[in-house]
Amino acid sequence: xxxxxxxxxxxxxxxxxxxxxxxxxxxxxxxxxxxxxxxxxxxxxxxxxxxxxxxxxxxxxxxxxxxxxxxxxxxxxxxxxxxxxxxxxxxxxxxxxxxxxxxxxxxxxxxxx
Amino acid sequence: xxxxxxxxxxxxxxxxxxxxxxxxxxxxxxxxxxxxxxxxxxxxxxxxxxxxxxxxxxxxxxxxxxxxxxxxxxxxxxxxxxxxxxxxxxxxxxxxxxxxxxxxxxxxxxxxx
Numbered sequence: 348x349x350x351x352x353x354x355x356x357x358x359x360x361x362x363x364x365x366x367x368x369x370x371x372x373x374x375x376x377x378x379x380x381x382x383x384x385x386x387x388x389x390x391x392x393x394x395x396x397x398x399x400x401x402x403x404x405x406x407x408x409x410x411x412x413x414x415x416x417x418x419x420x421x422x423x424x425x426x427x428x429x430x431x432x433x434x435x436x437x438x439x440x441x442x443x444x445x446x447x448x449x450x451x452x453x454x455x456x457x458x459x460x
Numbered sequence: 461x462x463x464x465x466x467x468x469x470x471x472x473x474x475x476x477x478x479x480x481x482x483x484x485x486x487x488x489x490x491x492x493x494x495x496x497x498x499x500x501x502x503x504x505x506x507x508x509x510x511x512x513x514x515x516x517x518x519x520x521x522x523x524x525x526x527x528x529x530x531x532x533x534x535x536x537x538x539x540x541x542x543x544x545x546x547x548x549x550x551x552x553x554x555x556x557x558x559x560x561x562x563x564x565x566x567x568x569x570x571x572x573x
Binding site: 379381383388389390391392393396436440445446448450451452453 | 466492502503504506509510511517519550552554560561562563564565566567569
């Protein structure tokens with residue numbers, strides 16, 4: 348069973364546009380929600396993360412919006428650039444154990460010039 | 461600073477041949493270690509994780525195995541590769557206390573022919 352559901356599977360955005368990727372979860376024990384960015388042929392790298400006690404976190408052009416009551420969170424990429432083209436994974440961390448980070452299925456973002 | 465080394469970067473193996481992928485971490489002690497597999501255009505599938513030397517947990521039954529002979533060394537093996545073992549293999553580590561941030565290696569692209 349997929350602990351974190353991510354959509355869309357792929358996304359094409361014009362340069363300068365806003366990219367939005369959505370994730371949803373069910374387990375209310377999740378306490379940390381990171382996003383990872385993966386370029387082709389490379390390993391994912393942590394991009395930005397949020398804890399459930401805040402509704403928004405912004406780092407440069409990247410913003411996480413978090414809705415605790417709806418159990419949803421999303422990544423917004425403002426002024427999307429071709430260099431943002433990558434696969435993005437949302438994730439959620441459970442409270443205990445080494446195997447406590449659950450990934451979404453990924454979104455392949457393509458930003459066209 | 462911490463670094464993770466994973467090799468080889470690319471590997472082409474015939475069906476039925478053995479496999480050994482190695483991952484080492486520098487600059488930290490007692491990390492949690494992980495092997496993930498990523499099929500083409502797909503998400504991250506956790507294969508194995510380890511919280512200490514000799515301690516291996518398997519997430520998916522298959523013909524792969526993992527070993528952790530040293531604190532910062534994690535090895536993925538197979539006695540006989542199958543076509544379905546093809547994929548992008550990623551090693552990752554996290555600091556055990558919080559397990560908050562996963563650091564991924566650069567991956568091994570395995571093609572079984």
